Amino acid sequence: MKVGVNILNFGRGTDPQSILSRARIAESMGFHSAMISDHIALTPDVRARYPEPFYDCFATLSWLAGQTSRIELGTTVCVLPYRHPVEVARLAANIDQFSGGRFIFGVGVGGNGQEFGALGVPREHRGAITNEYLEIIHALWTEQEVTYHGRFVQLDDVAGIQAHVDGDRLHPPVWVGGRSDAALTRAIQFGADWHPNRMTPGWLRDTGLPRLQELTTRLGGRAPALCPRVQIEITEQTVDFDDRILGVGTLEQVREDFALLERLGAEHVLLDWYVHSDPATVQSDEQAWRQLALVAEQVVDLQQQAVR
Secondary structure (H helix, E strand, C coil): CEEEEECCCECCCCCHHHHHHHHHHHHHCCCCEEEECCCCCCCHHHHCCCCCCECCHHHHHHHHHCCCCCCEEEECCEEHHHCCHHHHHHHHHHHHHHCCCCEEEEEECCCCHHHHHHHCCCHHHHHHHHHHHHHHHHHHHHCCEEEEECCCCEEEEEECCCCEEECCEEECCEEEECCCHHHHHHHHHCCCEEECECCCHHHHHHHHHHHHHHHHHHHCCCCCCECCEEECEECCCCCCCCCCCCCEECHHHHHHHHHHHHHCCCCEEEEECCCCCCHHHHHCHHHHHHHHHHHHHHCCCHHHHHHC
């Protein structure tokens, strides 16, 4: 099971050097990936959780591709309706090539109403837009020339964009964020992996994965791999309420959570220390890395994985 880190590309104290330092620390600690968030227009509803400065995900990851050597780099998640799909297809394929095949293309539908309004994108159609854009991106990565007449995009004779196949799978890999039936269906239909966030252990085990399997059986195709984003918050006291979020609790509870993820067949787990309800945590790099180091050493034993 691979383990990565969600590093901050926003907030007070963030600049190119701090972003690079975070990526290099993650790489030196043995983490398998470093991923970042996506927003374009920092409207009030966005700023409440993602304060300025905010560094564009594609520009940042393209730069980091040349500043790192081993660690995978990705988006958690690119809000797909915000950009034209031809542009996104080219950006994602190019970064994957620049990084030597280390790019992970995490996508989601987004939800910030004011940001959608500022960008002139109809929020109420974000699910349908995302599906259409994924169809176009897949076509551009797999066909010599694309003509597409959809609800939102019209293309005629657009040249395909070079991507590559890794084994039997198209690269870069696509991770679909979200926990709704629409998100699960999207992951299945587009041969993507599933990237849920902020769930309880019980929900993932008893509801989320069984529902994913049910929909896969109904729709056919490959069952999406489980690649969750897990909030890491190690506490001194046992967290004993029923809706405890996966990754929140004592060191022993977090160990149990990771043992559960192993049993459930998770392929790649992304650790997220930033508490979205509290922008002040953006400034807590030192405390964050202490907790991440504790997880790396005493929960997932990244050094031992590197030896194996």
